[in-house]
Structure formats: structure tokens, C-alpha cells
Amino acid sequence: MTTRRNAIGMGLGSALAATLVGKHTARAATPAPETALIVSTWDFGAAANAAAYARFAAGGSLLDAVEAGAQVPEADASNRSVGLGGNPDRDGHVTLDAIIMDGKGNCGAVAALENYVHAISVARRVMEKTPHTFLVGDGANQFAREQGFDATNLLTPESEKAWKEWLKTAQYKPVANIENRRGGALDHDTIGILACSPDGELAGACTTSGMAYKLHGRVGDSPQAGCGLFVEGGVGAAAATGVGEEVTRIAGSARVVANLRAGLSPEAACREAVEHIVRLRGSAVSGAQVGFVAIDTAGQVGAYALMPGFTLAITDRTGHTRVLPSKSLAGPEKG
Numbered sequence: 375m376t377t378r379r380n381a382i383g384m385g386l387g388s389a390l391a392a393t394l395v396g397k398h399t400a401r402a403a404t405p406a407p408e409t410a411l412i413v414s415t416w417d418f419g420a421a422a423n424a425a426a427y428a429r430f431a432a433g434g435s436l437l438d439a440v441e442a443g444a445q446v447p448e449a450d451a452s453n454r455s456v457g458l459g460g461n462p463d464r465d466g467h468v469t470l471d472a473i474i475m476d477g478k479g480n481c482g483a484v485a486a487l488e489n490y491v492h493a494i495s496v497a498r499r500v501m502e503k504t505p506h507t508f509l510v511g512d513g514a515n516q517f518a519r520e521q522g523f524d525a526t527n528l529l530t531p532e533s534e535k536a537w538k539e540w541l542k543t544a545q546y547k548p549v550a551n552i553e554n555r556r557g558g559a560l561d562h563d564t565i566g567i568l569a570c571s572p573d574g575e576l577a578g579a580c581t582t583s584g585m586a587y588k589l590h591g592r593v594g595d596s597p598q599a600g601c602g603l604f605v606e607g608g609v610g611a612a613a614a615t616g617v618g619e620e621v622t623r624i625a626g627s628a629r630v631v632a633n634l635r636a637g638l639s640p641e642a643a644c645r646e647a648v649e650h651i652v653r654l655r656g657s658a659v660s661g662a663q664v665g666f667v668a669i670d671t672a673g674q675v676g677a678y679a680l681m682p683g684f685t686l687a688i689t690d691r692t693g694h695t696r697v698l699p700s701k702s703l704a705g706p707e708k709g
């Protein structure tokens with residue numbers, strides 16, 4: 375008889391064998407026998423996964439887990455596209471976008487939040503303490519203040535210096551995989567993190583400071599349900615990273631989940647969404663990056679990107695983490 379655990383293991387194994395090639399591995403300090411499967415965007419997702427895994431293993435809920443994971447890059451000043459140290463907008467404001475969601479339609483989001491590091495936790499309060507799903511700008515700031523979050527300046531000297539450098543030319547052209555570029559002024563990482571419990575429950579979170587040097591007031595895909603993140607109980611969950619406008623145009627994460635609902639594997643579901651962007655936009659998206667990650671209730675994982683260079687971090691139910699390259703429409707990992 376195939377147990378649930380075996381089914382999950384096979385699902386993950388076959389998905390990985392079909393789609394991904396290992397880059398490096400790490401093991402969590404205290405592996406639990408059967409706990410949450412965690413998937414997140416980009417290499418730095420490994421540290422977020424570890425926090426999420428530990429939170430769930432310690433008795434937290436799945437929402438606690440994805441919130442704890444998202445908080446890791448939010449507090450990391452070296453991550454230039456999330457929380458503290460995030461790249462500011464054109465006018466020098468660091469504005470944060472975040473969303474958290476479970477498989478039962480519970481959802482909370484904030485956009486254009488200023489001066490609060492943990493946008494994901496403010497988003498969770500929107501979900502749990504208000505009848506609404508989304509607060510923006512001054513209203514989001516007021517709500518965070520009223521909820522007792524500590525205000526802090528998120529613009530670090532490094533981010534300010536890079537912004538002032540950028541102002542000299544003020545180029546808006548998106549750069550592929552700017553998200554994953556390390557050690558320079560352009561470091562830029564958004565996290566989307568998805569979790570599946572042993573009994574197939576799902577939750578997800580996404581948090582970002584958005585596109586570097588965006589126009590003041592610009593909101594990307596990340597905090598919009600169905601764009602940067604979507605979770606549907608009994609089906610699956612998806613998250614997006616890259617040029618948010620391209621994801622928003624197709625309601626990208628909702629599309630990936632609809633593809634899962636129609637029976638596609640997570641990788642095929644992500645690929646179809648990427649292909650749809652190209653069908654719709656043609657040469658307008660050349661040079662831009664969009665990447666999706668997806669997970670289904672059986673614990674299968676997949677990813678697909680427009681351009682090479684997108685990576686994802688997967689922590690399996692034993693706490694074993696792998697950072698893997700995604701396949702893409704263009705380039706060496708084409709498939």
C-alpha cells in the first residue's frame with residue numbers, strides 16, 4: 375500500500391528528477407519525521423525555508439511557518455528587495471508590498487507600506503483583525519501603527535548610495551535576474567514561500583520592496599492575490615517573482631493554480647503561464663525575467679521561468695534543503 379508519506383516522497387522525487395538539477399544541499403538541525411514541505415523563490419529562500427520548517431516542526435501553524443520564513447529576508451539588510459535595506463522608489467521611499475494566504479480563502483495584504491520591517495506580519499493582521507483583505511499606503515501605515523508595530527527607517531546607507539547613483543541615469547529598463555545578482559548595487563530578491571502540511575493543507579506568503587526605483591505609488595504583482603501569490607485548498611499554491619507588471623497582466627499565480635486544477639503538473643502549470651506571457655506580449659518581454667514556483671496537495675513541486683537564472687529552494691519533509699535551477703523558455707535549462 376502506498377502511504378501518504380510515500381506518495382509525497384515519490385511526488386517530490388519525480389518532480390525534481392524531471393525538472394531540476396541539484397546545486398547545493400543543507401540539512402536542518404532537527405529533522406522531524408513528517409512535517410511541512412516548503413518551497414520558496416531564489417537561493418536566499420533556503421534560509422527562509424529553514425525558519426518556516428522549524429516553526430512548523432515546533433508546533434506552529436502553516437501560516438506561522440510561512441510568516442516566519444518571509445520574515446527572514448525582511449530583516450536581512452543585505453537583501454535589497456525585501457524589507458530592511460530594500461531598494462527605494464524613485465523618490466527615495468522604501469515601500470513594501472506583502473500578502474499571506476491559506477487554502478481556505480483567508481488572505482491579507484498590504485502595499486506601499488513604509489517604515490515597518492515585517493510587512494508580512496502587518497498583512498497577516500489585516501487578514502486576522504479586519505474584515506478586509508488589502509490595505510495600502512497611508513491606511514496601511516496607520517493600521518500598522520495602531521497594531522503596535524515599531525516604526526523604523528528602512529533606507530540603509532548602502533541602499534541610499536545605490537539609489538543616488540541610479541538617479542544619475544534613471545534607467546527604468548528591467549534587467550533579467552537582477553533579483554539574483556549578488557555583491558553589487560543591484561541585488562534584488564523577492565520571496566514567495568509556499569508550504570504544504572503532512573495532510574495536504576496549504577499556505578503561502580510573498581513579500582517585497584518591489585521593483586527598484588519604481589514610481590512612487592507603484593504596486594507590483596506581489597501583494598495582489600492571484601498575481602504574486604495564490605493558494606487554493608485541495609488544489610495547490612503558486613508564487614511569482616520577476617517583473618510584476620508582466621505577472622499582473624495574466625493574474626499569473628491564479629493561472630498556475632488553475633492549471634493545477636486542470637490536472638497539469640506543477641512544472642507544466644508554471645510553464646503554461648510563462649508561455650502565455652510570451653504569447654500575449656511577444657518582444658515586449660524580451661530581456662525581462664518572470665519565474666513561478668508551484669506546489670500541489672500531493673507535495674509535488676515545480677517551477678518555470680522566462681529566462682535562465684531563476685532558482686528555487688525546496689525543503690523536504692525531513693528538513694533537507696536543496697537550491698535548484700528552474701527550467702526556462704530561453705537558454706541552457708530550456709525544456
Ligand code: SD4
Binds near residue numbers: 455583614619
Ligand atoms: C515586483 N515581482 O514588485 C516584484 C519584484 C520581484 O524579485 O519579484 N523581484 O514587481
